[in-house]
Amino acid sequence: MFERLGDEYRRFAENVLAALQTKKGGQVLEIGPGPGWAGLCLLEKRPDLRLLGIDASPDMLRAARANAEAQGLGARCEYREGHAETLEGVEAGSVDLVISRDSLHHWDDPAKAFSAIRRVLAPTGGAFIADGRRDLSLGARLFVGTIGSITAGPMAKYWKSSLAAAYTPEELREFCALSASERPGREWRVKEGFLDLAAIGLPLHTAAACR
Numbered sequence: 001m002f003e004r005l006g007d008e009y010r011r012f013a014e015n016v017l018a019a020l021q022t023k024k025g026g027q028v029l030e031i032g033p034g035p036g037w038a039g040l041c042l043l044e045k046r047p048d049l050r051l052l053g054i055d056a057s058p059d060m061l062r063a064a065r066a067n068a069e070a071q072g073l074g075a076r077c078e079y080r081e082g083h084a085e086t087l088e089g090v091e092a093g094s095v096d097l098v099i100s101r102d103s104l105h106h107w108d109d110p111a112k113a114f115s116a117i118r119r120v121l122a123p124t125g126g127a128f129i130a131d132g133r134r135d136l137s138l139g140a141r142l143f144v145g146t147i148g149s150i151t152a153g154p155m156a157k158y159w160k161s162s163l164a165a166a167y168t169p170e171e172l173r174e175f176c177a178l179s180a181s182e183r184p185g186r187e188w189r190v191k192e193g194f195l196d197l198a199a200i201g202l203p204l205h206t207a208a209a210c211r
C-alpha cells in the first residue's frame, strides 16, 4: 500500500525528519491524521518512534487504525478522538514531535491549538504543522486550475476549497508568535512552499545551533 500512495505523504515525512532531529524512541503526536498516512510514512522511516493520533472524526480514526494494522504498524500507534484546540488527555511535556498535515485549516481556533501544542511538547521537542496556503501566486493559481485539476480529478474542488480556507504566512506567524510568547525560547519558523506552508517549532537547543 505504501508504494501506491501519492508521493506527498512520503515527502511530508522526509521534510519533517530533515527539519527536526527527534530523539530515539520518541513520542510523536499527529493532529488530524485522517486515514493516518502521513504519520505512518514517518513511522516506516523511523522504526524507533511511537505515534498518538488525535482526530475529531471517529470515522477517520477507524480508517487510521485499520491502515496502521494493515501496514504492520498497529503496535506502535494509538488513535484517540480529540481536538487540536485542547489536546485533551495528552500529558503536558510528554511529546517529542508534533506533526500535522492538511488539517490546520479545519481547526476552529488555531491560536488555541498552538497553545495546546506548546503545552504538550517536551522542552526538547519540535513541531511541524503543514497546510496549504491561501495567498497563492499567479503561477500556483494557474497550476491548481490546470495541471492540478487534471491530476486531482474529482477531488480538485475539495483541494481548491481547502486552499481557500488556508492561512497566509503572516497569519501563521501570528499563531506561532502567540505560542512562542507563552514559552519564550522555543523558536518558530514558517517555511513557505509553492502551494503550502509549514510552521516549524524548534526546540531551544536546536534553534540556537541553527543561528
Ligand SMILES: C[S@@+](CC[C@H](N)C(=O)[O-])C[C@H]1O[C@@H](n2cnc3c(N)ncnc32)[C@H](O)[C@@H]1O
Binding pocket: 031, 032, 033, 034, 035, 036, 037, 038, 054, 055, 056, 057, 060, 082, 083, 084, 085, 100, 101, 102, 103, 106, 107, 108
Ligand atoms: C483534510 S483531512 C487531512 C488528513 C491527513 N492529515 C492527510 O493529510 O491526509 C483533515 C483531518 O483533520 C481532522 N480535524 C479537523 N478539525 C480537527 C480538530 N479541530 N482537531 C483534530 N482533528 C481535526 C479531520 O477530522 C480530518 O481527519
